[in-house]
Amino acid sequence: ETGVTQSPTHLIKTRGQQVTLRCSSQSGHNTVSWYQQALGQGPQFIFQYYREEENGRGNFPPRFSGLQFPNYSSELNVNALELDDSALYLCASSPRLAGEETQYFGPGTRLLVL
Amino acid sequence: GENVEQHPSTLSVQEGDSAVIKCTYSDSASNYFPWYKQELGKGPQLIIDIRSNVGEKKDQRIAVTLNKTAKHFSLHITETQPEDSAVYFCAASSNNFNKFYFGSGTKLNVKP
Numbered sequence A: 001e002t003g004v005t006q007s008p009t010h011l012i013k014t015r016g017q018q019v020t021l022r023c024s025s026q027s028g029h030n031t032v033s034w035y036q037q038a039l040g041q042g043p044q045f046i047f048q049y050y051r052e053e054e055n056g057r058g059n060f061p062p063r064f065s066g067l068q069f070p071n072y073s074s075e076l077n078v079n080a081l082e083l084d085d086s087a088l089y090l091c092a093s094s095p096r097l098a099g100e101e102t103q104y105f106g107p108g109t110r111l112l113v114l
Numbered sequence B: 001g002e003n004v005e006q007h008p009s010t011l012s013v014q015e016g017d018s019a020v021i022k023c024t025y026s027d028s029a030s031n032y033f034p035w036y037k038q039e040l041g042k043g044p045q046l047i048i049d050i051r052s053n054v055g056e057k058k059d060q061r062i063a064v065t066l067n068k069t070a071k072h073f074s075l076h077i078t079e080t081q082p083e084d085s086a087v088y089f090c091a092a093s094s095n096n097f098n099k100f101y102f103g104s105g106t107k108l109n110v111k112p
Helices: none
Strands: A005-007 A010-013 A019-024 A031-037 A044-050 A053-057 A064-068 A074-078 A087-094 A109-113 B004-007 B010-014 B019-025 B030-038 B045-051 B056-059 B062-067 B072-077 B086-094 B106-111
Touching (some): A005 A087, A019 A087, A019 A109, A031 A074, A074 A087, B004 B086, B019 B086, B019 B106, B030 B062, B045 B056
Parallel strands (some): A010 A109, B010 B106
Antiparallel strands (some): A005 A019, A019 A074, A031 A044, A031 A087, A064 A074, A087 A109, B004 B019, B019 B072, B030 B045, B056 B062, B062 B072
């Protein structure tokens, strides 16, 4: 059983550019959540995808968007990058079963916006 | 929305001592409380969790307690070891398989 994987591991972009981050969920998990973790802080919920539909969103602007594919992998897209978007972006997957609320995190993608 | 507060922000203990990290939450609908350990350069790793129908859960050197009335829960690590050094996060979630609200983290340093 493979865990949650994310790519790339690191990324440097300039302000105004667009970025796409990728996540493969753990085997058997149909739900993917994305979090932003600024340096020295706890993860902040961006949004969640379940069965290819957005299923909840945190306080992030529309330039943060996502996709989930039939194999449950997911993408996070950020348009018009701002300096404050520099952070560790975490993907978490879960099986969405009663009694199985746990979310399992990937290693993250560290994004630096210059 | 939910607000999770975590204390202390840093904790330094001697190897073999116990460590306690405390969290409070604001939303009485929250009913699932996981704890994560995050090592440098890695994603958070689940170490223990508790549901609101249970007051205490233990797994070897790690235990979590929950007081629903006071809306607080705590992580207890006994016989600490240098490899326990990391940042620990508490989180809270309501029963909708949705977002986790995280605390701000506690940096634990276990001195040999």
